[in-house]
Amino acid sequence: MGKKVMNRLLSVAAPLAASLLFVACTPPEAGDPDTPQPADPELTQPDAPDTEQPGDQTTTQINLTAEGRDFFIDGEDEANPDLVVQQGDTVEVTLCVTGGNHDWVVDEFAIATEQIGEDSPCxxxxxxxxxxxxFEYYCSVGNHRxxxxxGTLVVE
Ligand SMILES: [Cu+2]
Structure with a gap:
């Protein structure tokens, strides 16, 4: 009688104990790795571009529109504004024309856009x-200059 009762108790207690252990152990095991693991890649990802940006070459883009006898930086109202860049910058100037024929020239850097009209591509x-x-930038078409x-290209 005594052994049979013990066996029955054990056969019930063993799976119970196992399931209790399982339940007791899973929440901390699942919770702990979840929180730090997604946080680490998020922290390291923004670092990667940051270390690339202070690299040697910065490209500065300047978008100009020529109209009448004026150059404008796109989105700004000032005619023939100072264009300020940093020494060592790679500068990309794109000229678009909305009236007449124009180009954009800087003698000291031996650069000039094509002479374009309002129907030409930039x-x-x-x-x-x-x-x-x-350095002076100017339009070399006719007597536009x-x-x-x-205007003035400023290299700092
Ligand atoms: Cu012009």
Whole structure:
């Protein structure tokens, strides 16, 4: 009688104990790895672009629109504004024309866009701003420069 009761108790108690252990153990095991693991990749991912940005070459894009006898930086109202870049920057200037025929020229860097009209595709020139100073940019079409179509490229 005594052994049979014990066996019955054991046969009930063993799976019970196992399931209790399982229930007791799973929440902390599942919870602990979940929280730190997603957080780590998120922390390391923003670091990667940050370390690339201070690299040697920065490309500065300047989008200009020519209209009448003025250049404008896209989205700004100032006519023939100072264009400020940093020494060593690779500068990409894109000129689009909304009236007349124009180009964008800087003699000191020996750069010039194509002469384009309002029906032409925009024209892009790229140069490295390797000298510090103030340089005149201008339109070389006709007498546009004499009529005030120029401004200052500032390399800091
Ligand atoms: Cu012009």
């Amino acid at each position: 024209s892009t020139v790229e140069f490295v701003a390797d000298q510090v100073g103030e 004499e009529q005030g179509m120029y």
